[in-house]
Each structure stands twice: as structure tokens, then as C-alpha cells.
Amino acid sequence: MMALDALVVGAGPVGLVMASELARHGLSCRIIDQGEGPSIWSKAQIIHARTLECFHDMGVIDPILARGRQVAGARIMTPALERIARVEIGGIDSPYPFLLSLSQRETEIVLAEHLGRAHGVEVERKVKLSGFSQDEGGVTATLASDDGWTEEVRVPYLLGCDGAHSTVRKTLDLPFEGSTYDARIMQADVRVSFPVAIHDDEIAIFLGPNGMLALFPLPGESRYRLLTFLEPGDDRPVTLESFEAILEERGPKGASLGDPAWMVDFRIHCRIVPQYRVGRVFLAGDAAHIHSPAGGQGMNMGIQDAYNLAWKLALVARGAARDALLDSYEAERRPVAEETLRFTDVSTRGFQTAISLKSPLTMGIRNNLMSFVTSLGFVKERAGRRVSQIEIAYPKSPIVxxxxxxxxxxxxxxxxxxxxxxxxxxxxxxxxxxxxxxxxxxxxxxxxxxxxxxxxxxxxxxxxxxxxxxxxxxxxxxxxxxxxxxxxxxxxxxxxxxxxxxxxxxxxxxxxxxxxxxxxxxxxxxxxxxxxxxxxxxxxxxxxxxxxxxxxxxxxxxx
Missing domain, CATH: 3.40.30.10 (Glutaredoxin)
Incomplete structure (x- = not known):
């Protein structure tokens, strides 16, 4: 009999939910992460209704809501603050019919505290997975630290929640099939001052001849997540001066920013693994699928991967259910990821085309079309149900x-x-x-x-x-x-x-x-x-x- 039921690799939101859910369902586990603590380079921010329902079931909803900021929708404007469209969040049949804005770092802090307090499991920081092998009886993993310490761990199951550069996925030699977009994203958490009052419970999106600028409200006074697309060839560096210039080019006149918590640039990908399970090893979250940030789906999808798998793993590990139950994890979650990749890819490419328009005529046509489409009630409700992930279902699952x-x-x-x-x-x-x-x-x-x-x-x-x-x-x-x-x-x-x-x-x-x-x-x-x-x-x-x-x-x- 092995001392542990599972080893979770990666202590981002997905790994923390995986460890918490395994423990809540009665399994013992360890969770390791090669970082020193919750990363400040946290690109995920929006928590959707279905994820909040999962947090309610886990018993962690109260601190999440207390730290977050509710967002009612998005307002699209010109740099002159002329309204183009307003996207309301509607049709969400949930106790949480809104978007919750909370930095990934804060989400990780809450989840890690919950894991320790409710389940007595602490994240083992600055510990990396250097390799593993598996047989019919279990997985043998080698752990290592920067100071030369190593440990061999034998577990029935290994869960790879270690992100887009997953060591677990690479060790399994699974291809990460897909493509990379040409555009570069620049992003920062900053304090923004506006020349006039704006709706601070909405995402502010500015569209003009110089491009797009989105400002996502964060908890804290005048704090925003600033995001923009840079066209190929725009190689400006990631500095405060660059973000100030972008705000001047694309945002409202007289606005200013400062006090950056972090700044980063990255390219976005659209990739997925061919399988989520290889024997006793499973992948979840960005280790299994990555895509454009359109709709804020990524972290939410990964959390629900973990929420889907943990209860199944617990039943099988305790000998209460058949091993085939574990195969339903990929059967249920991979089609969801495939559809999300299609949705975010079409949305991203369409949005890039829309923001690339420069002439007054084409921008006028675009703006009028956006205003008309977003005013339709069924569009608002369909968009709300889609991005909230409450519509996700598993009708073709082998276990229903x-x-x-x-x-x-x-x-x-x-x-x-x-x-x-x-x-x-x-x-x-x-x-x-x-x-x-x-x-x-x-x-x-x-x-x-x-x-x-x-x-x-x-x-x-x-x-x-x-x-x-x-x-x-x-x-x-x-x-x-x-x-x-x-x-x-x-x-x-x-x-x-x-x-x-x-x-x-x-x-x-x-x-x-x-x-x-x-x-x-x-x-x-x-x-x-x-x-x-x-x-x-x-x-x-x-x-x-x-x-x-x-x-x-x-x-x-x-x-």
C-alpha cells in the first residue's frame, strides 16, 4: 500500500483545485511547484459563474467573492468617449449572474490558504518534477530542488497541472498540436486616472484608428488590467513608457497610468493534446489546452477539468468504481476544450480584423454593426450563457x-x-x-x-x-x-x-x-x-x- 494516493504537479489555480478536490473526496496527496510562491505574472483575471458554483461546492466562495469585484458587462467606446456598444451579461441562470474580476495571484492565495486550512495540505514550493515512469501498479516520480536535494515518490496517480510548458506533458512525449498567432499582446496591472468618470463595474474597450485598448477593472481604487494587441512588427519594449504611449495613442485624452504591479508581453496560442490520460497520468488546464484569452475561458476551463476528474479518481482509487470511470474525463472534457478553441479562435481572428480597420468609412460601418448586434436581446443572453460556461454539458459521455x-x-x-x-x-x-x-x-x-x-x-x-x-x-x-x-x-x-x-x-x-x-x-x-x-x-x-x-x-x- 502506497502512503499517498496522488501527486499534483503545479500549484496554479488548476493544481490547487485538483489537490483540494482530491482531499475533499477523501484522498491523500502532495502538491509541488517549482516557483517560490503565487506568480505575479498572472494573466487570468475573470472568474465565470460555473467556476463560482464550483467554488461554492468546495467551500471557498466567500473569500473569493470578498476579494473580487463584480463586473456587469463591457462598454465599447471611441477614444473620444463616444459610445459604440454596450455588452451586457445576461441569461446566466446561476446564483452568480456576473463576471468576477480577481487577479490570478489573489485566486491562488485564497485557494492555497483553503487547501492548508480545510485539508491540511501545504504546497511544496521550489520543488520540481525532474522525471517519472509508470507501470501497471503506479507512478514513480523523481522530485528535485535547486540546492541538489532529490526524492523518489511512488504514487498510484500523477496529475499534471503544470501549465503550458508542462514537464508532465513533455515527459509523456505528447504533441501539443495547434498554431501561434502573429499578434503580440501587452498586458499590465496598473492604476489609471481618467479625465471623466467612467463605469467602474464594466470592462472599458476603446476602439480607434490606432488600435484597441481594453481596461478590465480590478479590486482596489482605480486599478485596472490593461490589455492591447500589437501588430506584427511593433516591437516596442515592455516598459512603463510603452504603456503610457499606448494609453495616449488608443485611450481617452487626458488619461494617465502608473504604479504598475507587473507588466508582460506574450504571444497567444491555440493548442491541445491528443489525449488527457496516459495510463495513470492525467493532464489538466493549460498543460492540456491553451487558447486566446477571448472570453476569459482558460483558467475557468482548467479549474473545471480538475473539478470533473477529482471525484472520479477518488471513487476509483478507493475501489468503489471501475477504472473506465476515469476514461470519461477525457471523453467529457476534451470536446469542451475543442469547442472552446474553435470559439476563441474565430473570436480572436474576427476581432483582430475589426480592430485593424483604419479608414473613417470602414470604422463607421464596424461601429454601427457592433452597436446593432449587441443591442439584440438574444445575442446578450446567448453570449452570457456561453462565456459563463453554465451551458457546458456532456450529452455524449459514456457514463451518462x-x-x-x-x-x-x-x-x-x-x-x-x-x-x-x-x-x-x-x-x-x-x-x-x-x-x-x-x-x-x-x-x-x-x-x-x-x-x-x-x-x-x-x-x-x-x-x-x-x-x-x-x-x-x-x-x-x-x-x-x-x-x-x-x-x-x-x-x-x-x-x-x-x-x-x-x-x-x-x-x-x-x-x-x-x-x-x-x-x-x-x-x-x-x-x-x-x-x-x-x-x-x-x-x-x-x-x-x-x-x-x-x-x-x-x-x-x-x-
């Missing part, structure tokens, strides 16, 4: 499933607990297998608070009919799941109305749905069952409930 009677086998009208045509169709309106479970009020709390924890959660809906037969069947379904998974599942029967049915077994927890809103959101006009995974996505659903079919799905995943 649904059992529903075929359309041709049902009756036009329901009979007792059996679904009719209308019931069958409404079930399609509920969250599908692989979809995120929506949040909504439940009793004195919310559904996401109910799901919070490390177990699966089963929601058995009574539907409109109320029969002893139906309650007995729901009781059998609950008991079958408990017998199969023990404390790895929590089960509830959701009953429309204000009273607990007498026919329901006394040991089955009941949630009352007096206004029927839970039933409506889950398409539960007739009896049905949902199983939510520990990461808050639907793993299985059935209409009507059936303990044999549920058992078959459980047997496909669990030992």
Missing part, C-alpha cells in the same frame, strides 16, 4: 444514461403513474443526461446547497398522480440505490404539495414542492428519477422510476 419508454409504447393519456404523451414530451424539457443541474429554491435553501458534498444525489419525483403503488415503487428505488452505494448516495422523494404522503416509507427523506416549480423545471409531470453526480451534472434519469434499470446503470460504473 437515460431510460424512457419509447414514444410508440406510451398512451395518449397517462394512467395512474404511467406517463402519457404529454408527460413523455414534458420530460424532455428537464435537464438531460450530462446537463448541469439548475439551481432553484428548495425549502429554506437551494437545490445546489442540497447537492453540495461528495456523494451522488438521487431525486425521485412523485409527479401529478398520488398512489400507494407509486410511493412503494419510489421507496424500492431509493432502497435499491442505498443498498448498492451506501453513503455514496443521498436520496430524496420530491412531492408536490404541502404534506408528506403516509404511504411513503418513514426512512425516506421527503422534499415538499408546494408550488410545483421543481417538478416543472425537471419535466416531472409523471413519476421519474434523476441522479446527480458529485460535480452537479445529471448522470442518469428515468421515466418512470425502475429499480432494475437504475441498478443496471449503477452496475456499469460501480464495483
Amino acid at each position: 444514461a437515460q431510460d424512457q419508454a419509447s414514444l410508440w409504447s406510451i398512451r395518449l393519456t397517462g394512467s395512474d403513474e404511467r406517463p402519457g404523451l404529454s408527460d413523455w414530451m414534458h420530460f424532455g424539457d428537464g435537464p438531460a443526461p450530462g446537463a448541469r443541474v439548475p439551481d432553484m429554491p428548495v425549502g429554506e435553501g437551494t437545490l445546489h446547497e442540497l447537492l453540495r458534498g461528495t456523494s451522488h444525489t438521487m431525486l425521485c419525483f412523485d409527479g401529478a398522480a398520488a398512489t400507494s403503488e407509486g410511493y412503494e415503487r419510489l421507496g424500492r428505488v431509493v432502497n435499491a440505490a442505498r443498498a448498492r452505494l451506501g453513503d455514496r448516495v443521498r436520496a430524496y422523494v420530491i412531492v408536490p404539495g404541502n404534506e408528506v404522503p403516509r404511504a411513503l416509507p418513514a426512512d425516506v427523506p421527503v422534499l415538499l414542492d408546494p408550488d410545483g416549480e421543481l417538478h416543472r423545471r425537471f419535466g416531472a409531470r409523471s413519476e421519474c428519477v434523476y441522479v446527480a453526480r458529485p460535480d452537479g451534472y445529471v448522470g442518469y434519469r428515468a421515466q418512470p422510476a425502475n429499480e432494475e434499470k437504475l441498478g443496471a446503470w449503477l452496475d456499469s460504473l460501480f464495483v
Whole structure:
């Protein structure tokens, strides 16, 4: 038996979430990083709604919100402060319907403090991975420090969260397929003074004949993340004087900046590995995929990589689930990365074309088009849902499933607990297998608070009919799941109305749905069952409930 369950390489946001989630799910781990501490060269800043939901589940949401600054949208202007467009963040069905601005450094500090305080795991700084090998039984890793110290560690699993220049990926000899953009980005965290008051809860984007300048509000008085694209051939150095010149060229007249926390330039890439898993070694975050900063997706994607993998790894490592569960990590997360790379690539190339326009005529056409498109309600809502990542789903995952009677086998009208045509169709309106479970009020709390924890959660809906037969069947379904998974599942029967049915077994927890809103959101006009995974996505659903079919799905995943 090995002393550790896992070694996490890299203590950026992804590695810190990975270590925290492994520990929360009951595994022991070490986390190493070759740096001295949280990097000041932190390019990630925006935290989206789905990541904030993950932080809520982890128990770290309060300090994150306390340190961050809420951002409501973006305002696009000319350097003369004439409005071109306003991009509102809409359509985000989440407890956190906003962007949160917080430097990556601050995010890392909060996560590292949480890892130590909640789980007793400290980041081992100035320790690097110098190599590793693996066999069927585990991974042997060699650790080293700058002063010549070395250590050999034997672990069942190794998690590569070590960024775009990943040692883990290179040791696996995995190609990092993709391309590099010609344009260079310059970026700095600075204090900015404006000649007139601007909306400090919005991203300010200035478009003019000399190019684009974006200012992202940060916590702190007049603090902003300044970002601009430089065309090929513009080789100005990364100095305060360069940023002052860029602000004068592209920003509002009379604005000034100073007090830089850091300044950096870099080229952006669009790359992804062909596989996320090689035996007992996994890649997550920038070690597996990198792309343009358009939409602020990168850090959020990496955090959700870790959130997706950790619970699966814990179940397999404890011998509770089959190894195939780990294969679903790549099956679920790589398509998300592929789509994000496509989205950010198109957005980046389109934006570069738009900001390259120089003549008054073409700039006028561009500005009017931006104003029109961003005024459309469906565009605002679609953009909000997309960038917030609450729309991410895993419908083709090998570990999600649904059992529903075929359309041709049902009756036009329901009979007792059996679904009719209308019931069958409404079930399609509920969250599908692989979809995120929506949040909504439940009793004195919310559904996401109910799901919070490390177990699966089963929601058995009574539907409109109320029969002893139906309650007995729901009781059998609950008991079958408990017998199969023990404390790895929590089960509830959701009953429309204000009273607990007498026919329901006394040991089955009941949630009352007096206004029927839970039933409506889950398409539960007739009896049905949902199983939510520990990461808050639907793993299985059935209409009507059936303990044999549920058992078959459980047997496909669990030992």
C-alpha cells in the first residue's frame, strides 16, 4: 500500500483545485511547484459563474467573492468617449449572474490558504518534477530542488497541472498540436486616472484608428488590467513608457497610468493534446489546452477539468468504481476544450480584423454593426450563457444514461403513474443526461446547497398522480440505490404539495414542492428519477422510476 494516493504537479489555480478536490473526496496527496510562491505574472483575471458554483461546492466562495469585484458587462467606446456598444451579461441562470474580476495571484492565495486550512495540505514550493515512469501498479516520480536535494515518490496517480510548458506533458512525449498567432499582446496591472468618470463595474474597450485598448477593472481604487494587441512588427519594449504611449495613442485624452504591479508581453496560442490520460497520468488546464484569452475561458476551463476528474479518481482509487470511470474525463472534457478553441479562435481572428480597420468609412460601418448586434436581446443572453460556461454539458459521455419508454409504447393519456404523451414530451424539457443541474429554491435553501458534498444525489419525483403503488415503487428505488452505494448516495422523494404522503416509507427523506416549480423545471409531470453526480451534472434519469434499470446503470460504473 502506497502512503499517498496522488501527486499534483503545479500549484496554479488548476493544481490547487485538483489537490483540494482530491482531499475533499477523501484522498491523500502532495502538491509541488517549482516557483517560490503565487506568480505575479498572472494573466487570468475573470472568474465565470460555473467556476463560482464550483467554488461554492468546495467551500471557498466567500473569500473569493470578498476579494473580487463584480463586473456587469463591457462598454465599447471611441477614444473620444463616444459610445459604440454596450455588452451586457445576461441569461446566466446561476446564483452568480456576473463576471468576477480577481487577479490570478489573489485566486491562488485564497485557494492555497483553503487547501492548508480545510485539508491540511501545504504546497511544496521550489520543488520540481525532474522525471517519472509508470507501470501497471503506479507512478514513480523523481522530485528535485535547486540546492541538489532529490526524492523518489511512488504514487498510484500523477496529475499534471503544470501549465503550458508542462514537464508532465513533455515527459509523456505528447504533441501539443495547434498554431501561434502573429499578434503580440501587452498586458499590465496598473492604476489609471481618467479625465471623466467612467463605469467602474464594466470592462472599458476603446476602439480607434490606432488600435484597441481594453481596461478590465480590478479590486482596489482605480486599478485596472490593461490589455492591447500589437501588430506584427511593433516591437516596442515592455516598459512603463510603452504603456503610457499606448494609453495616449488608443485611450481617452487626458488619461494617465502608473504604479504598475507587473507588466508582460506574450504571444497567444491555440493548442491541445491528443489525449488527457496516459495510463495513470492525467493532464489538466493549460498543460492540456491553451487558447486566446477571448472570453476569459482558460483558467475557468482548467479549474473545471480538475473539478470533473477529482471525484472520479477518488471513487476509483478507493475501489468503489471501475477504472473506465476515469476514461470519461477525457471523453467529457476534451470536446469542451475543442469547442472552446474553435470559439476563441474565430473570436480572436474576427476581432483582430475589426480592430485593424483604419479608414473613417470602414470604422463607421464596424461601429454601427457592433452597436446593432449587441443591442439584440438574444445575442446578450446567448453570449452570457456561453462565456459563463453554465451551458457546458456532456450529452455524449459514456457514463451518462437515460431510460424512457419509447414514444410508440406510451398512451395518449397517462394512467395512474404511467406517463402519457404529454408527460413523455414534458420530460424532455428537464435537464438531460450530462446537463448541469439548475439551481432553484428548495425549502429554506437551494437545490445546489442540497447537492453540495461528495456523494451522488438521487431525486425521485412523485409527479401529478398520488398512489400507494407509486410511493412503494419510489421507496424500492431509493432502497435499491442505498443498498448498492451506501453513503455514496443521498436520496430524496420530491412531492408536490404541502404534506408528506403516509404511504411513503418513514426512512425516506421527503422534499415538499408546494408550488410545483421543481417538478416543472425537471419535466416531472409523471413519476421519474434523476441522479446527480458529485460535480452537479445529471448522470442518469428515468421515466418512470425502475429499480432494475437504475441498478443496471449503477452496475456499469460501480464495483
